[in-house]
Amino acid sequence: MRFCFVGIANTAVDWASYYALIYLIVGISEPTAKAFSFLIAVLNSYSWNTVWTFNKEYKEGAGDDKRIKRRIFFKFVVVSLIGWGINYIVFGYVLEVCKLGNIVLLYRALTGQSLLPLIMASLAAIIWNFLANKFWTYRVFGKKVLV
16 A cells, blocks of 8 residues: 555656646657656655655665665666656657547647556556565565565
8 A cells, every 4th residue: 555655646746747847848858758757756756665665674674784775776776767668668659659549638638748648657667666676676585685
């Protein structure tokens, strides 16, 4: 449940950043805005997942060992970068399908921007991030994080 809550909140950060970039930076492309918004969301996600969602695993695995904490952060970044790739590819693909298929109601659902590609990209990345973080990033074996 915690991961779901963080995922929903993080999706809000991602989407709010996306729309802010689209409206504040004249001429920025939708995929570029999406890439930046996702990176902003990664920092938010690491903070919440480390201190709340996977806090027990983090504390058991890392304790006060700064080296292990850096490894966890590195693993989180690797998972997030793969998630970013998934997010970016799915977003671009669904955006093109919406444009090619002339799906006007879905494509222009929110103030002329693309809702369906945002939803699909976020879902794909959330599923990947949860599974990879649960079973790799924060996985603990005998009080140590597996590297």
